[in-house]
Amino acid sequence: MKEQLHALQSEALGLIAEAGDIPTLEGLRVRFLGKKGELTAILKQMGQLDPNQRPVIGQLANAVSAEITEAIQMRREVLEAADLDQRLRAEQLDVTIPGTAQVIGKRHPMMKTLDEALDIFIGMGFTVAEGPEIEFAANVFDKLNTAEGHPSRDWQDTFYFDQADKHVLRTHTSSVQIRVMENQTPPIRVVSPGRVYRKDEVDATHSPMFHQIEGLVVDKGITMADLKGTLNALVQELYGAGTKTRFRPHHFPFTEPSCEVDCQCFKCSGAGCSMCKGEGWIELLGAGMVHPNVFRNCGIDPDEYTGFAFGVGLERMTMMRFNISDLRLIFENDLRFLRQF
């Protein structure tokens, strides 16, 4: 019997090692270890053995059984691992196929520019003030030292709602500054973004409705040097640290001294190209020291306070920032355009 058991063991281990799949392995388990299996068949002959021999053979039989069981278990793990591996291989995906589309919309590029500018000003301690678009001519013109007869008040340039010229579509957001100065004592630091209107036909650089962001700082001892510092900081934040600016005398009724600020052309770095019309500089914004008459009109004493103000066209800023060549794209709202930013 001993020999039988050894023979059984060696045959079983041999077959288990060769088993190629789980069913074969299962068949082997039934054949050798099942209730009607070969090990059981051998053990049935135990009755014919000498009683002294029985514990010895019994022990041997248990050992054989344990060894076969373990071999099956190990073989099973190997086969299962191979199976899993094969199944996973079959499940392979083309990972270069794009993911399922999940659309996230986007902010309009001009509002993106506005957000950026506002964040810069808020960082400098400005608050954001807004006001009506349909405004008193008094706030848009008179109080801003733009007397009756100034060309900007012409019906050819400004939209009017009444023959008495009392109400207009504001031509700049400076009217908000008037409202702020009439209602707040200095120190004042506000920026006022918003829609403004001028009577221009739509073309590549003009639109009857456009957007501005204007700023106003009023306090004791505010200087033109402060104006320069603030605007330089804005330009550097918006267009990069190395951006060069140029301040040029200009005329606005509501500031004195007044200036326009150019920045060096991005495209040609000042050499002169089509983008800057050969000038090497691109006009960016208008600014100046608040005119004493404006202070007087708002009940602020110009002997005590000084201030500066500036206004930037958002469309122009956006067009420069994103290299947009035609203003009409901003208001066309073509998805192919909006997707790009």
Place this chain on the structure above:
Amino acid sequence: MKLSRKWLAEFTDIQASDIEYADRMTITGSKVEGGEDLGAEIQNVVLGRIVSVERHENADTLWVCTVDVGQDEPTVIVTGADNLKPGDFCPVALHKSLLPGGVEIKKGKLRGVTSNGMLGSLNELELTIHDYPYSVEDGILTFTPDEMASYQPGDDIRPIIGKDDRVVEFEITSNRPDCLSVIGLARESAASFDTALTIREPQVKGSGGSVLEHVDVEIWDEDLCPRYTARVVRNVKIEPSPVWMRQRLRASGVRPINNIVDITNYVMLEYGQPMHAFDRACLDGDQIIVRRATAGETMDTLDGVTRTLTDALVIADAEKAVGIAGVMGGADSEITENTRTVVFESANFNATSIRKTASRLGLRTDASSRFEKGLDPLGTLPAVQRACELVELLGAGEVVDGVVDVIAADRAPVALALEAERINALLGTDISRDQMVAILEKVGFTVDGADQVTVPSWRLDVHEYVDLAEEVARFYGYNVIPATMFRGATAQGGFNQQQKQERITGELLQGLGYYEILTYAFTGQTAYDKIRLPEDAPQRESLTILNPLGEDTSRMRTMALPSMLEILARNLNYRNESARFYEIARVYLPNSERETLCDEALRLTLGAYGEGMDFFQLKGAVEALLDAMNITGISWTAKADNPAFHPGRCAELIRDGQSLGCLGQLHPLTVKNYGREEDLYAAELDLDALFAAIGQERTYVPWPKYPAVTRDIAVVCEDSVTVADLQAVIAEAGGKHLGESRLFDIYTGAPIPEGKKSVAFALRYQAADRTLTDEDADKATTKILASLERQLNAVIR
């Protein structure tokens, strides 16, 4: 303003290159917009003298000329023009020369004769008959002997025809009409480059007589005409002005006409003072009266139009108006070939009056656009003197002795204190008092020992210290002023609550796949027609712009929906397959109680079409937005009577009985009005009301400790019964443990009978204090089913 650098050189000697000149002038405040080298396109074109002219042997229409071009031998040139004779001077484009427009001239054979170039005509040199009135238009340009006095054959043609000049184009701001003149810009140039400025006082010899024998002047409306200066010229000989004057005018963009008219234009360009010359013969009597026009008074202006002069200031004789002051002269008093005696008028008029007249008559002239900016009241006399000096120089007539100079309103010079410290405090600089004085004196101010500044008479824009500060700053250098950050009490900057909400709303919608758009605030009645708004709809009452660009942009919109639909249709036209847009838009709702005429209300519009879009997608987006904004208590009702929308697919949002807007699928007829037929979806919501409905910040609520029990039910009911109806009954009958009734299926079709539908809900029961039993759930569910059947005839399926 176009400035000839040759003309400028008469007043100050600037050596700077064109680029240096433009940069420096721009930086001191006279912005250079561009410039042109007049002769840039002309090369190798010289003066020639015709030696002989002979008929071409082989061509009846050609002439063979030998021309002295300053070389050892005359050269042969073939021409088709017949206006040449030996001794004539004319331009010669030599072999390998260039003419304007990039035309290249080379030698070549014409019917067997070699032509070594081309003789030039007016047109080929970009000149006109006005520049050379003695020449012919359709032949070769020939010069008069006096024009040739200082030239030799072979000389470069450019100086001869005035094309050796550089014209600089300035953008002059409205506060500096004094710079609309050669002298004004010369003063700025001299100050910018620190060169000497030479302004000569005009010298008039006179020819005896007295001006008062010819005219006398009376100003009736002194407020509109502070000063009127005039001189008279007799025995006038009208002829073309000399070539140098024509060239100056031409470089400045003014067309030469005749000597007298050219003189007035020349003086206007040089001094900035508009002049008017008129024929003395047209005056009835010898009185010139400056007065307001009488009611209904008319006059024919120089351009041949009969104009009603209401309110205009006119120049008149005892009987009639002969000119509109500062705008245009009368046709009857025009200078003609027969004019013998000329009155030169050099006056100062009220700026506003001129502007109003020009604007009302739709007649803006060179003169009016200068007067309306306000001119130097002391400028009238030098200008009229200069005109008379030129008359004598040109031999155009005899200047009668004496000047009529009526000063109706004298303007005292403006005097200001030079507050050097205050100027430095404003600029943030440390400029010495002496440097300030030096700068101010360069541009015509005088400063006395007591630091009293006298403002020059032509600087009507200077009133107080800030104006002096600008003068100082622009020549000290804007770019030399330091850049500092302002100091002062630190302030808390930031957005207010609404500004924050607007940003958040936008971000949420972007997260939902919606792109932001920006549309115009203008609209027109046709936009309301397109969305099928009834004629009497209150939304049609909108604020009207009195001077709009066009009918379609004449109203301020009261709704933002049409703008959105416009954009949806445009994107469809561009073949963008699907799109989702939002706009946070202002609308303008007329409100007579408001001083600013209207309430400017915020609207949120959504618009969408294309793949995956339907009513519930849009509604889902709005619900998600409401949830994220923490707005609760919204109910939805069907809205069949909004004509813009599909009558069965439009819902109104209601909160506290107030409508917050509506959303849905657009009516096919609305879509058709935008030229499309796709399914379009849109919402227009009252954003002010939504912001007001935002709930208090939520605090943490622990979830129940005990598990929930769920039951699914399906009931069959009439199609017309809404899910909201069913849910209301469920909520009412469900008892205190019913947590939610979630819709999970709606089914129509067999075996459900026609006109009915099966609606399935997942019911969820939960108690805070114990685990509910199956019996609890079954009992509640039975009650719900009974109520559904009783109240809505909805029976369990």
